Amino acid sequence: MTDTPHPFELLSGDGRSPVILHVPHSAREIPDAVRAGIVLGDEELERELDHITDAHTAQIAEAAAGLAGVVPWRFVNRLSRLVVDPERFPDEREEMLAAGMGAVYTRTTHGGALRVGDVDTTPLLERYFDPYARAMTRAVADRLEAAGRAVIIDVHSYPSRRLPYELHGEGPRPPVCLGTDSFHTPPALLDAAREAFGETQLDTPFGGTYVPLEFYGKRPEVSALMVEIRRDTYMTEPGGPAGPGLERLAAALAGLVDAVSR
Numbered sequence: 001m002t003d004t005p006h007p008f009e010l011l012s013g014d015g016r017s018p019v020i021l022h023v024p025h026s027a028r029e030i031p032d033a034v035r036a037g038i039v040l041g042d043e044e045l046e047r048e049l050d051h052i053t054d055a056h057t058a059q060i061a062e063a064a065a066g067l068a069g070v071v072p073w074r075f076v077n078r079l080s081r082l083v084v085d086p087e088r089f090p091d092e093r094e095e096m097l098a099a100g101m102g103a104v105y106t107r108t109t110h111g112g113a114l115r116v117g118d119v120d121t122t123p124l125l126e127r128y129f130d131p132y133a134r135a136m137t138r139a140v141a142d143r144l145e146a147a148g149r150a151v152i153i154d155v156h157s158y159p160s161r162r163l164p165y166e167l168h169g170e171g172p173r174p175p176v177c178l179g180t181d182s183f184h185t186p187p188a189l190l191d192a193a194r195e196a197f198g199e200t201q202l203d204t205p206f207g208g209t210y211v212p213l214e215f216y217g218k219r220p221e222v223s224a225l226m227v228e229i230r231r232d233t234y235m236t237e238p239g240g241p242a243g244p245g246l247e248r249l250a251a252a253l254a255g256l257v258d259a260v261s262r
Helices: 042-052 055-065 095-099 123-146 187-197 246-261
Strands: 010-012 019-023 073-077 151-158 176-179 200-202 224-229
Touching: 010 123, 019 055, 019 123, 019 246, 055 073, 055 151, 055 246, 073 123, 151 176, 151 187, 151 246, 176 187, 187 200, 187 224, 187 246, 224 246
Parallel strands: 019 073, 019 151, 151 224, 176 200
Antiparallel strands: 010 073, 176 224
């Protein structure tokens, strides 16, 4: 745990690139002040982080950026999603509230208590969620200005076996799940992802993709795709080391970046 001064980071790419690789769930860091509000013991918290963290996805994005012909931009969350989850709606629109996993989680992946149920989420949202959203909005606006369009590729991972918190986990669990949005995911982006990754399915077991609210449903020049990688294809579950699959997936992601950068 830490009091890290950098809760997120925008890593520069080529000025011509429209692509932002968004990595929201790869970190395990929790500031001490936030840790104090989590009711799990240290060993329980480490186990929860093993299950909830999209381990090594920042490495996948970094390696892909190094391989790409046109270097993409990367927006990386440096704090655990147990601090705040920057991809959730911060209000009643968020369906994961039913599982105690809105923008501020109150339940664990297995349904246990993470925070006290009546926690005031406002300080966490103001300290962490809102600045993240503003910075990501600026990053997308900068790509629109520089390249005339923005392509957000969310880099995630998910467990090979369903965890209790999953609301829609009864469907297939392909090596790569592509999360889509009817407004922001054009067919060409999907085609490029299928070509890059091979065996994929759409929106199972997780669906949707992330677009900052300022652009959501309003700006078709902002396209978006969520790439959910099944963890057993590149790492030891849960929370273990990466394996040789990481390099293969990084090369596939670089291929997608190159395809949509043209």
